[in-house]
Amino acid sequence: MECIVLTQEEKNELVTHAIGQQPSESCAMLLGEKIDGAWNVKEIFLTENMDNSKTNFTISPEELLKGYQLAEKMHLELVGVFHSHPNSDAIPSSTDKKFMQNNPVPWIIFSGVNNDLKAYLLDSDLVEISIKID
Ligand SMILES: [Zn+2]
Secondary structure, eight states: OOOHHHHHHHHHEEEHHHHHHHHOOOOOOOEEEETTTEEEEEEEEEEEEETTOOOOOOOHHHHHHHHHHHHHHOOEEEEEEEEETTOOSOOOHHHHHHHHHHSSSSSEEEETTTOOOEEEESSSSSSEEEEEOO
């Protein structure tokens, strides 16, 4: 079973970021190490949603590059993509699923409606994976 591992501080940082960006969607790159089935988050790289949209997000190519450079410097890899749904449940949209195919790491979604935080992986099917607070 795959899971994504966050510290309580990292979880708080993501939720605070999401609430701070409302009514727009928020986003972040999660950097860390994958050990067996566990995607361990070690560093959060908060990004701007250049769409400024309530229903979509885009991370600029410049910020993506910065995120990957930071990962390389810290000897980490991309272990997750975070974004929020201010007005809907924490379930990937059809657009999300399209992008998940190109970014086969766990996707964490925060719902501003009920404060749910859920993680998903898209392999051949979409599966929800557990979020472990370490
Ligand atoms: Zn989404």
